[in-house]
Amino acid sequence: MRTVTLTRKTRETDIALTLDLDGTGKASIDTGIGFLDHMLELLARHALFDLEVRCVGDLRVDYHHTVEDIGLVLGSALDQALGDRRGIRRYGFFMLPMDEARADVLVDLGGRPFLVWKISHPERLIRDFNVQLLEEFARAFATNARMNLHAVQPYGAEIHHAYEAVFKALARALRMAVERDPRDASIPSSKGCL
Numbered sequence: 580m581r582t583v584t585l586t587r588k589t590r591e592t593d594i595a596l597t598l599d600l601d602g603t604g605k606a607s608i609d610t611g612i613g614f615l616d617h618m619l620e621l622l623a624r625h626a627l628f629d630l631e632v633r634c635v636g637d638l639r640v641d642y643h644h645t646v647e648d649i650g651l652v653l654g655s656a657l658d659q660a661l662g663d664r665r666g667i668r669r670y671g672f673f674m675l676p677m678d679e680a681r682a683d684v685l686v687d688l689g690g691r692p693f694l695v696w697k698i699s700h701p702e703r704l705i706r707d708f709n710v711q712l713l714e715e716f717a718r719a720f721a722t723n724a725r726m727n728l729h730a731v732q733p734y735g736a737e738i739h740h741a742y743e744a745v746f747k748a749l750a751r752a753l754r755m756a757v758e759r760d761p762r763d764a765s766i767p768s769s770k771g772c773l
Contacts, residue, residue: 580601582598583598584656585655592636592645592648592649596653599629602629604623604628606629611635611636621747625747626757632649634648643715647712650720654722657723657753657757661757663766664773666764668755668756668767669687669768670685671685671688672685673748678740681733682748688724690725690773696717697730702738705742710738728749
């Protein structure tokens, strides 16, 4: 079973999260931030992960703690669900068009965290949500998942399409990377460990 339930409670956020890597794409998300809920629902649906997230955060202060801490907990859950990463494909990539926008995402679940985040869209707000916070989400997610994540969004005129393309491409890349490899049940590394 590649399912993990985690909780994390600080003075800034109270998070309960369940992740099933072998799900069907069901999502139940309540972060208090509508656009983040939407992005996490897309992630679950297109990765075929079952994902439940409940977060009560200090939204009266800012959205930053909520966004970053959810990335942290989701990354930790992914790391734990993968165990020693034996038998997974490890690498995943996807190029995704979303109307006029495009996103390219590459992941390596090889245990060495790194983030490349290049978003070309110049706008910063969707309603009152600063989309630059999604880089903080991605950094916390990649670090705690021990994942190398490259997300590049080279063009797109509509900000919603730009970020939706990124999250859908991330989902599809993760779906590929976490898949069990029918030809290789060992740890996918010449070193013998990740």
